[in-house]
Amino acid sequence: MRSHRLGVIPGDGIGPEVTEAALSILDAAQGRFGFTTERTEVPLGADTYLSTGELLTADAVTQLRGQDAILFGAIGSPKVTPGVLERGIILALRAELRQAINLRPVRLYPGVPTPIAGLTPQRCDLVVVRENSEGSYVGGGSTVHRGTPAAVATQGSVNTWYAVHRAVDFAFRLAAQRRGRVTLCHKTNVLVDAGALWLAVVDEVAARFPDVEHDYVHVDAMCMHLPVAPERFDVVVTDNLFGDIITDLGAVLQGGLGVAASGNLNIEGSAPSMFEPVHGSAPDIQGQGLANPAGAALSLALCLASLGEGQAAAAVESATAEVLSGLPALSGAGMGASTAELGERIAALVTEAGDGDGAAG
Numbered sequence: 001m002r003s004h005r006l007g008v009i010p011g012d013g014i015g016p017e018v019t020e021a022a023l024s025i026l027d028a029a030q031g032r033f034g035f036t037t038e039r040t041e042v043p044l045g046a047d048t049y050l051s052t053g054e055l056l057t058a059d060a061v062t063q064l065r066g067q068d069a070i071l072f073g074a075i076g077s078p079k080v081t082p083g084v085l086e087r088g089i090i091l092a093l094r095a096e097l098r099q100a101i102n103l104r105p106v107r108l109y110p111g112v113p114t115p116i117a118g119l120t121p122q123r124c125d126l127v128v129v130r131e132n133s134e135g136s137y138v139g140g141g142s143t144v145h146r147g148t149p150a151a152v153a154t155q156g157s158v159n160t161w162y163a164v165h166r167a168v169d170f171a172f173r174l175a176a177q178r179r180g181r182v183t184l185c186h187k188t189n190v191l192v193d194a195g196a197l198w199l200a201v202v203d204e205v206a207a208r209f210p211d212v213e214h215d216y217v218h219v220d221a222m223c224m225h226l227p228v229a230p231e232r233f234d235v236v237v238t239d240n241l242f243g244d245i246i247t248d249l250g251a252v253l254q255g256g257l258g259v260a261a262s263g264n265l266n267i268e269g270s271a272p273s274m275f276e277p278v279h280g281s282a283p284d285i286q287g288q289g290l291a292n293p294a295g296a297a298l299s300l301a302l303c304l305a306s307l308g309e310g311q312a313a314a315a316v317e318s319a320t321a322e323v324l325s326g327l328p329a330l331s332g333a334g335m336g337a338s339t340a341e342l343g344e345r346i347a348a349l350v351t352e353a354g355d356g357d358g359a360a361g
């Protein structure tokens with residue numbers, strides 16, 4: 001029987017709640033499609049940090065490196081200074097495991113309530129390719145006179161031809177398999193140095209893809225176009241920070257932050273890719289069963305696809321879309337069911353799934 005080694009990082013807040021739901025869906029998928037997983041849970045996050053002072057240990061990295069893929073819940077806690085866990089664990093993992101691309105589909109499924117009036121699934125099916133290794137996430141910074149009225153803080157941004165090219169090339173390859181359009185999203189009218197580099201890379205790569213159209217949209221204008229006319233976009237390629245911001249907006253189009261999925265992809269095969277919902281640890285709703293597990297479930301679908309379990313991936317995606325379409329609201333008490341119950345509903349549909357391609361087709 002096919003078997004996959006799966007690292008599991010439940011993390012903080014609602015991370016463990018949505019991960020548990022995703023794992024129950026995975027159990028159903030294994031039963032239905034005939035494969036197994038050997039799961040290794042790695043307890044990273046606020047609790048480990050507060051009790052041991054450790055963020056990402058060398059042992060944890062070694063353990064995770066040995067997996068075929070990783071499922072990640074969320075990390076971040078009000079008990080820890082902002083940035084310590086986020087940079088010390090999530091960003092460190094993305095870097096250690098050379099996960100160059102953050103792939104974030106923005107897809108509205110049929111019947112799913114969206115706050116954008118008049119939006120239809122036909123009009124909302126795009127993918128954001130977020131550069132995942134640099135930009136202002138690694139630019140470094142400095143502060144003088146911290147905490148005084150004389151304070152001055154700087155925060156840089158690193159943009160290498162190598163990493164930008166890697167992301168842009170990935171975006172064009174993806175677009176060639178989709179509707180054949182790449183949009184660069186940046187702020188070239190202000191960030192002139194980084195902007196010029198991104199534009200030059202797009203021109204260079206575009207020359208190799210004569211069948212893929214490309215255009216450019218400033219990131220501020222993107223925040224207007226995305227909710228009003230998402231059909232304009234097929235593959236959007238952008239830097240680390242802009243990609244972070246516009247994919248929370250993209251999540252809203254899909255029905256809310258609880259629905260959006262992502263994959264941190266190692267595209268060179270040197271280490272596992274890591275799949276996680278776009279949302280964070282949501283301390284405001286933790287421990288109450290109010291979290292929507294759909295983002296975690298759809299991330300599991302991306303994970304299964306990456307492991308070559310295409311049928312299982314399609315069944316999980318399709319079952320998640322079906323359960324979402326029956327909900328009166330997509331978060332909180334308005335969902336009318338708890339995180340675990342929604343996971344069970346999705347799992348039950350996966351168990352009943354046929355051999356078709358489901359919503360993923």
Ligand code: NAD
Binds near residue numbers: 014018259279284285
């Ligand atoms: P958040 O995504 O955790 O929450 C934003 C809002 O969306 C909250 O009101 C929350 O209740 C709601 N929400 C989020 N996920 C939901 C779900 N599945 N179902 C229903 N509602 C949901 O963002 P935040 O509040 O800005 O950040 C909280 C913590 O999470 C911070 O420490 C932040 O750094 C961290 N964070 C971690 C990740 C990650 O692990 N990848 C991502 C984003 C934020």
Ligand code: IPM
Binds near residue numbers: 076086087090091280
């Ligand atoms: C995300 C998160 C992370 C990011 C943070 C928590 C480091 O917001 O995955 O979208 O900025 O990438």
Ligand code: MN
Binds near residue numbers: 244245248278
């Ligand atoms: Mn984010």
